[in-house]
Amino acid sequence: MSLKPFATPWPPPAEMGKPKRSIDELYAAARGGERRALGRLLSIVERGGQDADQISDLAHPDAGRAHIVGITGAPGAGKSTLVGQLVRDLVGAGKKPAVLAVDPSSPLTGGAILGDRIRMDDIVDPGVERTSAFIRSMATRGHSGGLALAVPLAVRLFDAAGYDPVIIETVGVGQVEVDVVGAADTAVVVMTPGMGDAVQANKAGLLEVADVFVVNKADRPGANDVRRDLDLMLDLSHMTGQESETGYRPPIVMASALNAEGSEEVWATVEKHRAHLDESGLRATRRQHRIRTEVRARLAQAMAAAAEATMDGDGATLLRQAEAADISPTQATNELLTHLLNKGPAS
Amino acid sequence: MSDRPDLDAWIARTADAPVRDVPFETMSGVPVDPVYGDGPYPGEYPYTRGVYPTMYRSRLWTMRMFAGFGTAEDTNARFKDILRNGGTGLSTAFDMPTLMGRDSDSGWSLGEVGRAGVAIDTLADMEDLFADIDLSAVSTSMTINGPAAVILAMYIAVAEKTGVPHEKLAGTIQNDIFKEYQAQKEYIYPPRPSVRIVTDMIRYTADEMPKWHPVSISGYHIREAGSTAAQELAFTLANGFAYVEAATAAGVDVDEFAPRLSFFFNSHSDFFEEIGKFRAARRIWARWMKERYGAKNERSMLCRFHTQTAGVSLTAQQPEINIARVAIQALAGALGGTQSLHTDSFDEALALPTEKAARIALRTQQIVAHETGVANVADPLGGSDYVEWMTDEMERQAEAIFAHLDDLGQGSILEGVYAGIENGYFVGEIADAAYRFEREINNGNRIIVGVNAFTDGDDGDKELLRIEAEVEEYQLKRLADVKLARNDDDVSRTLAAVAAAAQDPNVNLMPSILDAVKAYATLEEVSMAMESVFGTYVEKAII
Amino acid sequence: MSDEPQLRIILAKLGLDGHDRGLKVVARILRDAGMEVIYLGLRQTTDSIVAAAEQEDADAIGLSMHNAGHMTLAPAMVTAVNDAELGTPVIVGGIVPEEDVQPLLDKGVAAVLGPGASAEDVAQTVRDAVAAAG
Known part of the structure; x- marks a missing residue:
């Protein structure tokens, strides 16, 4: 941790407060790699309105390269731990991932506690070089409709700023969250033993949107039951699901994110799905679907x-x-x- | 003679017990019996009424005041003061970097060196801390958890260097890692390897140091973090059961180590709830040890505990009124049958205690011991309908929590505790209780004198203890000198041996750690050698 | 929803101190006051807090300090925030003796919350600090 000596003269520089810059200036700075500017733009995007539209229009020509991965699952499924491990792996592999972590707001007060921001510093070595990842927490702000507008825009902005992949993490409880994840290039659904997850996921319509299943906490008793239930449900949907159209059957990956096990296989499986999208021409279909959902x-x-x-x-x-x-x-x-x-x- | 044969039998059995040389009568000269009411009496299973038959008639609780700050030399001087004044128990508080296994020169340690306790980087500091003290003649209590094995090894190394054999070392090391994940948050490694270290220490001390207490199972910090009384009771005892399961699984017989387990509870302001909690703790521990864990030795069933008054109950507003709070909490501890007691200083909501405040705190428990008469009779509240009901109620709530943990662990409390740490059960329950308490204060449903009622009279005249920055400079220089003087090859070799031992769960870690500290490897170096194998624990934030 | 921009507050423990009871209570208080709390939790560094403040576009940073390290750590946080040109106000709570409050304010800390501050005090202090930072 760079607890720097007091090099800065006191009192602090006069230019306190957030510097006021135009959206064009902020966008140029964000494209140039300035995280602070990107952070600001994301806030504007989140608020919506004309300024947000302007950012969307600016980003549109620069976006379109990133692979968009949606990750969802019930609360307590260990999504954050898994995403944290994925991000660590991706940074290690020289990638520049962005994460948009969506959490529900309190319907009563509009407030929220966004408590599972991924830690990249860990405790090991204070002062390590700042990571290339960008992690942003987003509260649903009480109106799920807002989420449906803000998420695609934030993703476009990350994409235009050079982040790839862009990971959207939601708690798969509501229709909007499912839609958001379903509109990704690759939708990952995380389950755990002992929560009746497969049944719940089926009810929520997650099985239809999933491209990859992860059974997390696979070292727990009951993990194989979850796998078996999933296989069974995939068999049942064999005739109607995507498998019948394209021959792609969503794979099931066993992982234990807490022990940093399986995250590499999860990503390898995401990459395989990415290749499948390109080979089958489904990528374009996905994008069209995504645009259609957003519009x-x-x-x-x-x-x-x-x-x-x-x-x-x-x-x-x-x-x-x-x-x-x-x-x-x-x-x-x-x-x-x-x-x-x-x-x-x-x- | 009474008309109760069981009481007569108890009196006959205790007739020869040594008693203090004071008159056991009231202030007005009315003689009082050693116990009243019904059995099972104190010293009889399940020990609800006390672990020893004659309790404070034979020996008052130990007035153990926790202290330590600045450099090892400063604390050494204070230790010698205590010994000169007839004390035999030394109690050590460490600074935050030491508690976290960090050296004073780590980037993490800035601003924390020597602030809240003594700074220990290498064996050289431990040598300073106990310089000219005969370790075979004192009992030392060390409040440390994450790096406990390294600190204990340093203590053993000092003894070896001064010719004191291992088996003569007496004392306690807190070493209660479960409550770190649940409340105090001073952990280094993930739970399972941490528990392996604890069981290695239990095994090592069982073999080598029969007078040493290898774990002090502590609810104090759980309560300070905001739990209810019943949660404090249940989580603490569950942690105790978990250590018993871990140690027996590692091949140590329950009666070989359980007699040396001890407990540490909080004494908060709700007088009868606290007394009920203490009484329930003894009963639950005895029953579980006998019935579930098959203990045969009676001493394995005794829940002997240290008590500290509730630091969190102290207010920054009108700090002097904290003296009254501490007195009431200390009285609850005595009526609850504690074996030792630390009374907080009234200024602790503001800073570390001044010498005067610490003296008043000690005087407070001396008043309870010598002026109130509560030490004349064992379990004087036993038989009160309310106290007995409260004891039962505490036990009932605790049993419900044990059932939940047993369920989580599918028949194992140890696995249940691991699961509860992993899924946030403990921190979530504690955070909920803490928030409920704060809301009650905030909306006026709970009155805290001086905070949300009766707020006149805060004169703002507060004398505080300051730790000067020189401590940090001194300690950094000391560490640099030691690093310069030591043999680096020995350090690398012994650290590699620690890492190798960490990799093999069948090897006890203690001997290799002892070698490393004797080569003047630093606390952080040894901790990191284990961390390279065990990994780091980063908690999931649960609010 | 009101037109007032939603406040986003980072809460963290800087350094080794593990006392998080107060910080968790403050997190809930601010949430109940309608703010979004990005709770970083324990063992944060000035670097990790600055990184989070940038990425989350935080309106304020709240630190809780219980180990008498505040005179070193809080100004270090202010320095780090200024070095990153964030302009984010830094608010300190926990155990801070009264006589340290002014020196901390002199060193650029935006506000100091004493023990026993009510829920309303806490929320209002945050709102005021954000407003003052502009």
């Missing part, structure tokens, strides 16, 4: 905002009429919709 989410959000605005604005009269039971709710809706669609995009 749908953006459209839905824009439309919802426009709907709210109309009900409070120039459509208020129609709403009042429906409220007074002068016209039916369906009639009001249809007239408002016609009005909205004719009006064109909101300013």
